[in-house]
Amino acid sequence: MFNRGYGGYNSRWCAREDVLDGAFAADARYEGRTFLATVMLGTNDATRMRDATAERTNRVRVELEEYAKNMRTIIARAVETSEIVVAMTPPAVDERRRVEAQRERWGEDWVGGPFEDHRPDVEAYGKVLVDVVREFQERRHRVYALDLYAETRAAMERGAVLFEDGVHFGEDGQRFVTEKLFQVLDGLDADPSVPDFPYGHEIRNPERAAMSAEEVFDDHEARRPKEVLEP
DSSP states (O other), X not given: OOOOOOTTOOHXXXXXXXXXXXXTOOOTTOOSOEEEEEEEOOTTTTOEESSHHHHHTOSSXXXXXXXXXXXXXXXXXXXXXXXXXEEEOOOOOOHHHHHHHHHHHHOGGGTTSTTOEEOTTHHHHHHHHHHHHHXXXXXXXXXXXXXXXXXXXXXXXXXXXXXXXXXXXXXXXHHHHHHHHHHHHHTSOSOOXXXXXXXXXXXXXXGXXXXXXXXXXXXXXXXXXXXXXXX
């Protein structure tokens, strides 16, 4: 298991070629493709500063159109190196806890000051990501979406405390994400791979007698995940 997270990054910085090379580089100790890659970006992209002057110089914010483009690039690289890719939408933000935590850490000057942030439209980033995942699925890639925004929002409405500071998961939140991820994986086929060529019984199956052997090969190739994607 490799943690390739970069603290404070947005999708723009993660989509850099050199960062992608590091995030999805093959490890010399292991051979073959990664079984599972998870991607979760968007919380920082959705960051807005409450102070108008600070918002004009907000370098972490990424607008939705660019976010979609960046996520296509990142997921395409994940597909190249991984059997399965699960893209997680940015979770809901506990704005009340965010203010409390920052006040505890920085004092009253943070509230209303140049460092006070909020994420009023983080849900929109999740919707964009789900649309990007559908694009990959239409091309028959094993890419799946985990809607953490919807899951965390529903959990918080039930009284769950998932975040340390309103944005970063605490221990309970990390367990929550793990459980939701395993639910996605449990719903997938037992065998994540599609062979390079059809099995012999597929070719000689009497129920496919109307298809020539060449048509069976063509049909199988159309269903096989593509190894390389253009961003």
